[in-house]
Structures are given as structure tokens and as C-alpha cells.
Amino acid sequence: MKPAAFAYCAPTSLDEAVRALQAADGDGKVMAGGQSLMPLLNFRMTRPTMVVDLTKIPDLSFIEQRGDRVAIGALTRHADLEFSALIAERLPVMSAAMPHVAHLAIRNRGTIGGSLSHADPAAELPMLAVFYSATIRAQGPAGRRDIAAEDFFVSALATCLDPDEIVFEIEFPVLETHTGWAFEEVSRRFGDFALACIALSIETRDGAIVDARVAVMGVADTPLRLRDAEQALLGARGDAAAAFGAVVRGCVAPNSDIHVSADYRRALIGALAEKAFTRAWQRAAGGPK
Numbered sequence: 001m002k003p004a005a006f007a008y009c010a011p012t013s014l015d016e017a018v019r020a021l022q023a024a025d026g027d028g029k030v031m032a033g034g035q036s037l038m039p040l041l042n043f044r045m046t047r048p049t050m051v052v053d054l055t056k057i058p059d060l061s062f063i064e065q066r067g068d069r070v071a072i073g074a075l076t077r078h079a080d081l082e083f084s085a086l087i088a089e090r091l092p093v094m095s096a097a098m099p100h101v102a103h104l105a106i107r108n109r110g111t112i113g114g115s116l117s118h119a120d121p122a123a124e125l126p127m128l129a130v131f132y133s134a135t136i137r138a139q140g141p142a143g144r145r146d147i148a149a150e151d152f153f154v155s156a157l158a159t160c161l162d163p164d165e166i167v168f169e170i171e172f173p174v175l176e177t178h179t180g181w182a183f184e185e186v187s188r189r190f191g192d193f194a195l196a197c198i199a200l201s202i203e204t205r206d207g208a209i210v211d212a213r214v215a216v217m218g219v220a221d222t223p224l225r226l227r228d229a230e231q232a233l234l235g236a237r238g239d240a241a242a243a244f245g246a247v248v249r250g251c252v253a254p255n256s257d258i259h260v261s262a263d264y265r266r267a268l269i270g271a272l273a274e275k276a277f278t279r280a281w282q283r284a285a286g287g288p289k
């Protein structure tokens with residue numbers, strides 16, 4: 001199919017882009033990489049009167065260290081994250097996740113701002129934003145605001161952004177003391193959206209876990225940070241993989257859908273949690289990175 005007719009503009013500043021959205025009075029859509037928006041337009045699942053192309057705005061594509069955070073411009077492509085030495089060193093869980101995002105052709109066009117704003121419940125970057133407690137920075141007619149990642153995702157394909165707000169950058173805190181980490185995902189075919197996925201990182205001292213972070217996706221309408229599972233890991237030692245898997249299974253309540261049943265998805269996230277625990281523990285103990 002072809003999209004319904006729409007007006008198009010390609011502003012060269014964020015202020016101009018916000019004004020164009022405001023003028024569209026709720027019927028405008030910004031386009032970044034176009035990898036999700038174009039199919040939606042072609043299937044006429046969205047019919048904006050105005051498409052505001054962000055790609056002519058300079059300075060929205062960058063990856064830079066800011067003290068104990070890594071700042072990423074909204075137009076930064078998935079492939080730039082995948083091949084960034086800074087991301088590999090400072091945000092290793094993101095680095096491990098990026099090859100799982102779609103296929104290389106899509107990663108060459110898709111952007112982090114587009115992925116977060118699209119808010120697919122089975123997408124990697126929204127889960128990573130929740131996992132790292134990222135701050136998502138948006139600009140609208142009333143100015144700029146910072147949004148905590150856990151507040152940003154409201155439900156499947158829905159965020160707290162107003163129709164005339166644009167994400168311009170995201171800041172990710174570096175988990176300096178977390179020497180053990182893992183990213184585990186299962187999809188039907190490599191590059192498909194995940195059936196279930198987990199990110200885990202741990203800090204150990206004297207052979208026990210003293211701090212942990214756990215986030216999952218594919219098992220709810222939004223990515224989830226599992227604080228009960230984090231709490232359960234405190235004091236755990238290397239033999240806790242099975243117990244951790246059971247705790248994670250108990251923390252989620254997935255739905256059945258056309259792909260798999262709720263029971264399957266719950267069992268899968270538990271198995272991934274066990275695998276992630278073992279991998280994170282090995283890394284924390286100085287095993288292969």
C-alpha cells in the first residue's frame with residue numbers, strides 16, 4: 001500500500017521542528033530513521049497531516065562521555081552504537097544488545113530516539129534505557145524537560161511524550177562498580193523482535209553480590225526493572241542461578257499472543273535469567289569478557 005497524502009518538511013533546527021509539530025495541532029509525526037514510521041504510513045495505520053523529518057537538524061547524532069554518564073544524541077543510528085568503542089567500554093550491556101536489534105540494513109537507518117519514542121514492548125533500547133536508569137531529554141513548545149526512562153514508557157507503543165515534543169538526547173549513567181553483566185535474548189530468528197530478553201549486572205565483594213540491576217522485556221506491555229529480583233540477589237553467591245531464575249519467573253505476568261503462550265514466555269524468561277546469572281558471575285570473577 002501507499003501512505004495517505006501528507007505534507008512534509010525538513011527543518012534545520014529543533015526549535016523549527018517543534019514549531020512545525022505545534023502547527024500540525026496534534027496531527028504531526030516526526031520521522032527519524034523511518035524504519036517503523038514508514039511501514040505504519042504504508043499500511044495507513046497512522047495518517048499524519050504533516051511529517052517532520054529530523055534528519056537535516058545538525059548535532060543530534062553523537063556519543064559522548066559526560067563525567068559518569070554517556071550522552072547519546074537522538075538521531076544516533078543503531079549501527080553507531082553497535083560499533084562504538086566508548087559504548088563497548090562504558091555501556092557494555094548496550095554493546096552486547098545492539099546486534100540483536102533487527103538487521104544491519106535497519107540498524108544503518110534506525111535511531112535511538114526513534115526506537116525509544118516508538119516504544120515497542122519487544123525492543124532492546126527501551127529496555128536498556130530502563131535498565132541503566134537513563135534520562136530521556138525532550139523539547140516541546142514549553143521548553144525542555146528530563147524524563148526518567150521508567151516514567152517514559154506508558155504501554156505498548158505509547159510514551160508520555162506530548163504530540164509536539166521531540167526527544168533530542170538520552171543520558172545513560174555508567175555502572176562503574178558493576179564488573180559482572182549479561183544480556184540474553186531469544187527470538188524466533190536472529191534479528192526478529194525478542195520473545196523474551198533480560199539484562200543483568202552485578203557488583204560483587206568478598207565473593208557475594210552487593211548490588212544488582214535487572215531489567216526484562218517481551219513479558220509485559222513495557223520494559224520492566226525487576227527490583228524484587230535485584231533485592232533477592234543481595235548476598236547471593238555463584239550457586240544462585242536456579243534460585244534467581246525462579247525469582248524472575250515469579251516477578252512477571254506475561255500474556256499469551258500469536259507467537260507463544262504466557263506459560264512459555266514465563267518459562268523462557270526464567271531460563272534466560274539463569275543463563276544471565278551464570279554469565280554475569282563468570283565476568284565478575286574475571287572470566288572471559
Ligand SMILES: Cc1cc2nc3c(=O)[nH]c(=O)nc-3n(C[C@H](O)[C@H](O)[C@H](O)COP(=O)(O)OP(=O)(O)OC[C@H]3O[C@@H](n4cnc5c(N)ncnc54)[C@H](O)[C@@H]3O)c2cc1C
Nearest residue numbers: 030032033034035036037102110111113114117123124167
Ligand atoms: C523488519 C524490522 C525488524 C525490526 N526488528 C527490531 C528489533 O528486533 N528490535 C528493535 O528494537 N527494533 C526493531 N525494529 C525497529 C527498528 O529498530 C526501528 O529503527 C526503530 O524502532 C525506530 O527507529 P527510527 O529511527 O527508524 O524511527 P522512525 O520510524 O522514524 O519513528 C518511529 C516513531 O518514533 C517517533 N520518533 C522518531 N524519532 C523521534 C524523536 N526524536 N522524538 C520523538 N518522536 C520520535 C516517530 O514519530 C514514530 O512515531 C525493526 C524494524 C523492522 C522494519
